[in-house]
Amino acid sequence: MPELPEVRTVAVFLNNKVANLSILNTECFFEKMIWRNEVNEFKKEVSNQKILRVLNYGKYLMFEFKDWMMISHLRMEGKWSVSPKEIDIYNKNHLRLQFELSNGEYLKYYDSRKFGTIEIWEKDDYLELSGMNKLGPEPLNSKPSFKYLKDKATNSNSLIKAFVLDQSVLCGIGNIYANEILFAANIHPERITKSLTDKEIIKIIKASNKILERAIALKGTSIHSYKSGNGEVGQFQHELKVHLRRDEECFVCGSKIVKKQVAGRGTYFCKICQH
C-alpha cells in the first residue's frame, strides 16, 4: 500500500497526535506481526515509555522513545489511527495492535492482510539490527547524487523497473511511483539498468524528486484502501499519468497506455514516450 509520501503523511499526522504521550498498556491481537522480537518482551519494552516523536524513513514508520526505536512497516494494508477505545476509524475486525495512551485515547494499528510488521530495538544500534542501514537515500532534496546512482546502475543486469523499486538503491519508491517516475523520465521499464545513459540517470533523479515531493504536498495517493491517519484521503491520484490507466490515452502522445507484469509487478507505461 503506502509508499514514501503516504508514510510521511501518516508520520506527520501521528507526530501531531501522540508526541509526548506515554503508552500505558499494549494489546496485540495478531502476534506474528511482532517481528524479530518476542511478544512479551516487546510489550514490556514499550510499556510506560513516552513517545518522543514519530517520523519516517522511506516506507518505514518510526516511533522514537528515550531508549528504544519502534519500527512499523505497513506493507500493503497497514493503517494507524488515534481514537477513543470504543471508536474504530477502520474495520474493527482488522484491528491487530492497540496502545492505551496517557491522554485516554488509543493508538491503533489495523491490517486486513496481516502483512505489516512492527519491531523494537535499542536506539543505539537499531539501524543495524533492523537492517535499515542497508537502505538507500530517500529521493528527495536533490538526492541521490548523480555519482551514487551511476555507481549503482553501472553493473546492474536487472530490469529498470526492479532497480527503482530496490530499497537498497532508492528508499521509499513503490510500484505506483515507480510507474510514474519512469514515465516522467521517458524510460521503458524493461530496459536493462546498465544501459542507462548519464542523461537518463539525471532524469530519474529529477523525476523522482519532483514526483515524490509533489505527492507529499498532496498527502499521498489514495487508491484501493489507502487512507492516512484517521481516514484522511490524499490527492495525488488525480495527477497519475500512467498508473491504473490501461488502454487510456497517453496525455503526451495519445497512444494507449500498456499494462503488463514487469519484475513481478503490475506495470503501466507508454510504449511511444518511454524507450
Add this chain to the structure above:
DNA sequence: ATTGAAGCCTGTCCGC
C-alpha cells in the same frame, strides 16, 4: 553475488 519466483494473508473485482 545477483536475479527471479514463491510465500505471506485477506478482500475485492470480474466473468461465467
Add this chain to the structure above:
DNA sequence: TGCGGACAGGCTTCAA
C-alpha cells in the same frame, strides 16, 4: 446471487 480465479500499493526467503 454464487463461485472461482486473478489481482492488489511490499518485503523476505529460497532456489537457480
